[in-house]
Amino acid sequence: MKRDISIIDLPGEQKMIIACDSSGGIGPKSGDKVVVPGEVVGRLGVRVALMELLAVRATPLSVVNTLSVEYEPTGKKIIAGIKDELEQLNLDADKVLNGSTEENILTSETGVGITVVGVVSEEDLKLANSRAGDIIAAVGLPKVGEEVIADKDEIANLETMQQILTLDYIYDILPVGSKGVRYEAKLLAEMNSLNLNLINSDVDIDKSAGPATVLLATLPENRLEDLKQNISKPINLVGKLYSIS
Structure with missing residues (x-):
């Protein structure tokens, strides 16, 4: 089990972090199974990869979109959605965004791939900071x-x-996608060399969370109510970490 990121050593105690996401059959084309505007496809696709980087406290530097659709009109709308999401992080799309579209073959379904590259210092990198006794909360x-x-x-x-990144009582953050909460909670425990006790809640822990609609966060048990006060999303206790005996 491993996180959905690549970590590459750089000179000067820096780390390059690479994350990506893809989708198919979701968009505005005639063959798509889930019909949504291109802007929505772009926003959600880049959001997944950006959240993977932010979760380990990396700063995004480059975003690459590889679109299996024509630029006009579908690709243009997807790219507009990507730019909207980048603006939320005050990232200049003219500088960080690049990509390619399919101009040779007529396509009937939407296909999207997005890769985000960022950097973080070894000191700031947050991969496994949880401790025995910490709980896992599902946000969203x-x-x-x-x-x-x-x-x-x-x-x-x-x-x-x-x-969540502003809260000093949060240790690890892990976006949940298609593998579901159970898989990612087990991964959190494994990364921290701890065991996991899953806790029954209103969350379907085996259901796909699609485009990272859930964030897992580890924190001290006595701060759960603080988290609920700070974040206006559904928050559920889904697990507790304990030492391997």
Whole structure:
């Protein structure tokens, strides 16, 4: 089990962090199974990769979109959605965004790939900072397909991530995607060389969380109510970490 990021050593005690995401059959084309505007596809696609970087406290430097659609009109709208999401982080799309579209073959389904590259110092990198006795809270609810649009107030987003990053009692953050809460909670425990006790809640821990609609956060048990006060998203206790005997 490993996180959905690549970590590459750089000179000067820096780390390069690379994250990516892809989607297919979701968009405005005639063959798409889930029909949504191109702007939505772009926003959600880049959000996943950005949240993977932010979760380990990396700063995004470059965003690359590889779109299996024509630029006009579909690709242009997807790119507009990507730019909207980048603006939330005050990133200049003219400087950090690059990519390619399909101009040779007519496509009937939307296909999107997005890669984000960033850097973080070894000192600031946060991968495994949890301790025995910490709890795992799920911020947001698992949503996939059309639910992501219909239930947007119940999902984690970049604003949620930015809010969590300001809280000094949060140790590890892990976005949840298609593998579900159970898988990612086990990964959190494994990364910290701890065991996991899953706790029953209103969260379907085996359901796909689509485009990272859930963020797992570890924190001291006595700070759970503080988290609920600080974040205006559904928050559920889903696990507790304990020492391997």
